[in-house]
Amino acid sequence: MNEAAAAERARELRRIINRHAYLYYVLDAPEIDDAVYDLLYRELETLEEEYPGLRTPDSPTQRVGAAPLEGFAQVRHLEPMLSLANARSEDELLAWDQRNRRLLESRGIDETRLRFVVEPKIDGLAISLVYRDGVLTVGATRGDGEVGEDVTTNLRTIGSVPLRLLLDEPPPVVEVRGEVYLPLAAFARLNEQRLAEGLPAFVNPRNSAAGSIRQLDPRVAAARPLAVWCYAIGYSEGLELQDHHSALEWLRAAxxxxxxxxxxxxxxxxxxATCRAWEERxxxxxxxxxxxxxxxxxxxxxRTLGSVAHxxxxxxxxxxxxxxxTTRLHSIEVNVGRTGVLTxxxxxxxxxxxxxxxxxxTLHNEDDIRRKDIRPGDDVILQRAGDVIPQVVGxxxxxxxxxxxxxVSRAERHAALPEWSMPRTCPACGVETVRETGEVAVRCPNRSCPAQLVESIKHFVGREAMDIEGIGEETVALLHDQGLIENVADLYALRREHFVRVEGGRVVALPGFGGKTRKGADGEPEIVEAKRADKVLAAIEASKRRPFAAVLYALGIRHVGAVTAQA
Known part of the structure; x- marks a missing residue:
């Protein structure tokens, strides 16, 4: 077979294999058995090995095979991936509808009966998939809604993610939104396999899915039984759709x-009623x-309704x-935040x-504890609010x-337990706390309080603020404990030798920062922590180019949040 004939056969095989992958992964309606699929796949692999120029990004053989990454690049979404406000009751849902009606009426639109699309809210990892001329080019996590992580190599390994759209005339650009998740049956099988191999079981499907997508080695992601539901179109060029349900039909056809x-x-x-039905099933x-x-x-x-904040x-x-x-409340402790609030x-x-x-x-504040009448030693009702935030109900x-x-009787025991009170002095610095008139918050007024300093630095390096990657909570605490940073300005005086140095051929690392070696690409020993330190210092240098709004937010001025800083 000459190269021209091989190219034609490879195109035909890609078309056939992609179609059968769609039937298997998306429609769950396979037309051929696995053995026939494997024969077609191996034929395409053989052609691409003989003629490497025939490999294309949308080839099914390219789903897995990329080398492990050193890290994930950041990618800006073509259109922001907004979060959603919550309705925790039917009354709140009706109130949301009434607010929207009033807004539409104020703009001259009288819609007596709105049409809605109701979808299940999958508990997984939100992703964005960008297709240019029908071919998958970028896959990213949601991140902060504006910027996510480029996880294209891992998303390509998921069979239900099309590498090429099933359209004769795809749009020039389309950004598709979806949710990566682990089916419950597959999650159970995965944990059985891990336990059989002597590995710890994963805690829950959501964290497992998110962790799988953030693996630096795509072969690890490929080994996990991940799936995707797609639910929206973000940015697009050349698509003329009038409503959301038409967009869903377009996604199915693509x-x-x-x-x-x-x-x-x-x-x-x-x-x-549809929401109630979803809850029941x-x-x-x-x-x-x-x-x-x-x-x-x-x-x-x-478009008329628009958005508010995010x-x-x-x-x-x-x-x-x-x-x-139901569980036992052993004690109530206190954290000191960056603004001095005791929580x-x-x-x-x-x-x-x-x-x-x-x-x-979290217990929010002293008034909330008194209102709920929660006392150390109680048996309490614990819930995850919105299935996310742990909360003591009472x-x-x-x-x-x-x-x-x-x-013993719970009621009698509860009555005998002492009520809890907020400490009169700051647990971090010992200064007497204050509670301003009209506020529920109790504060430490000491601007030099070590807990406040550490928390303010954590806020400063955060993604929405100065976005200094590599300096998380543990590193901030470590640097502060070692006396290397007392305020945010000290971050910019850090040097490599503060983290790691070599003395007499021996690695001496900042206590808690490590001191390991591994073989580098050239086979020579490589100081892992030295590379980590270089990345941290590069991130600190890059933060000097952050926009003013991010700097303003990073300063942690009271009542100046991310949205206010942008105004």
Whole structure:
């Protein structure tokens, strides 16, 4: 076979294999068995090995095979990936609809009955897929909504992600939004396999999916049974679609996996009923959902409604009632934040709730603790608010509990426990705390409080602020404990020798920073921590080019959040 004939056969094989991959992964309706598929795949592999110039980015043989990465590059989304406001009850959903109606009426639009699309809110990792002329070019995580991480090599390994759109005339550019997740049955099998291999089981499907996509070696991601539901189009060129349900039909036609149970309904009452139906069938699904998403269908009305801060007005997440458990509250401790606010938190008997083991939970403030009448030693109801944030609902005062081997009345025990009060002095610096008139917050007024200094530096280096990658909470605490940084200005005086140096051929690292070696690309020993230090210093240098709004936010001025800093 000459090269021209090989090229024609390779094109035909790519078309056939991609079609059967779509039938298998997206429609779950295979037409050929695995053995036939493998024969076609091996034939294409052989042709591409003989004629390397025939390899194309959309070839099914290129899903896996990239070398491990050193890190993930950042990529700016073509259109921001907005977050969603929450409705935690049917009343809040109805109130959202009424607000939108009033806004539309104020702009001369009288819609007596809006049409909505109701979708399951998959508990996974949000992603963006960019296709240029029909070929997948970039896949990224949501990140902060504006900038995510380029995880293209890992997303290519997922069979339900099309490498080329199934369209004769694809648009020049289209950005597709989706959610990567692990089906529950596949998650169970994966954990069985890990336990059989002597590896620890993963805690929950969501964290497993997110961790898989952030593996530097795409072969690891390829070995995980990941799947994708696609649910929206972000940026596009050359697409003329009038509403969201038409966009979903376009996604299906283009080869994307779209949940078949997404429905279009007339009126918010029907949307609420659909949300209730999703909640009732939640336990029988093969994927985790933590709510339903209700969207105004019309794109014209979406544009009119617009967004506020990072949330679109035309969509809302209807959150399901959280899972709760009962556990023991051992003690109430206090954190000191960057603005000096003392925030109490619960130290709990470890409890498994909502897919994770929880040992600590915020208690907000002293007034909230008094209102709920929570006391150290209580049995308490613990929930994950929105299936994310651990929250103590209140004490359990019915029935009996065991204390020192005896059964006692919970109500009597609760009444005998002392009430908790906020400490009169700062636990970090010992200065007397204050509570200003009209505020619920108790503060440490000491601007030199070490806890406040550390927290302000953590805020300063954060992604929405100066975005200094490589300096996280542990590194900030480490540098402060070693006396290397007392304020944010000290970050810019750090040098390589503060982290790691070589003395007499021996690696001497900052305590807690390490001191390991490994073989580099040339086979010579390479100081891992030296490379890490260089990356940190490069990130500090790069932060000098951050926009003014980011710098303003990084300074941590009271009442100046990320949105205000942009104004």
């Amino acid at each position: 080869g994307f996996r779209v949940n078949p149970d997404i429905v279009t309904v007339e009126g918010v009452e029907a949307a609420a 939640r336990a029988g699904l093969d994927f985790d959902i933590d709510g339903a998403v209700v969207k105004v269908d019309s794109f014209a009305l979406q 949330d679109p007005r035309w969509a809302i997440a209807y959150k399901f009632a959280p899972t709760t458990v 109490p938190f619960a130290v709990l008997e470890p409890a498994f709730v909502g897919g994770v083991t929880v040992e600590r939970a 004490p359990v005062t019915t029935g009996e509990t065991e204390v020192d081997g005896r059964r």
